[in-house]
Amino acid sequence: MLALYCDDNRQVALQELPAPQPAPGEALIRVTLAGICGTDLQILRGYHDFKGVMGHEFVGVVAGPPGSSWLGKRVVGEINVSCGDCDLCRLGMPRHCRTRRVIGIKDRDGAFATYLTLPEANLLAVPLQVEDEAAVFTEPLAAALAAVDAARLPRKSPVLVVGDGRLGLLISWALALSEAQVHLVGHHAEHLSLAEPYGVATFLEKDLPPGDYAAVVETSGAAAGLDLALARVRPTGTVIMKSTYVEPYPLDSANLVVPEVRLIGSRCGPLGPALRLLARGLINHRALIDRRFPLSQGLEALERAQRPGVLKVLLDCGRQPGD
């Protein structure tokens, strides 16, 4: 099968690999569409020292093993593969499993390939009304919903979302759908305009009016985004961090201690609520799609996704050259 493989030196290449064999309890999934995310781009810069088939955002069809009750079903999948047995798994935190592997991110092959394997317990069936181009957003939308939960919705005052990229838009939409007042600040007028139909007030950074916020969500992926978040969070307020930075961030602890600010990290969320939100047709996923590339042009797709201001780049993993 064809796969986008990242080696020890962070070099990515299209490779012809044997199709993976599902272990007992696992399904073999034929990937239909996969999404390139900021985490994939960070892996290319050394995040997690990942080696293997890249990719964690996908929708596909279960192709094996023979006799599986999932056979032929269209699925998305929880990306964290947990042991079920460690103290954190037993405490109900499988996403933090001590020995977790994460497809395309940590110690497990991912979805930028013709096939991937996942435990059947990780799969969710995609409802008929959710098209593949929507279903491929299930994982990032779940991550957005987790940030919304962490923001604890201060209803009487707006929440500030920093960053108008893919995740910043999903988070500001999800916040607006949960009836928060949302301000979104970014650098791309054409992205900001995608949030306006949701009732989000949008600002180019230079135009952000003075004032502070009970909750700020940082999604920009740049250290300057956390600078802005810490400058704009109200005393006793909350900053939710979605971005990881390749370089260490020089934090002056006085910026947390003196105003008694809470700084909360947020990574993934449960896929079920995201899939239900997509099924209700409330997420304008089409507006987030920049381009689709066949997997055979995966390197061009990765190159395109790294350009500033580009939204979601999708890989058609099911389409063969000449289809």
Ligand SMILES: [Zn+2]
């Ligand atoms: Zn992602």
Ligand SMILES: [Zn+2]
């Ligand atoms: Zn565990």
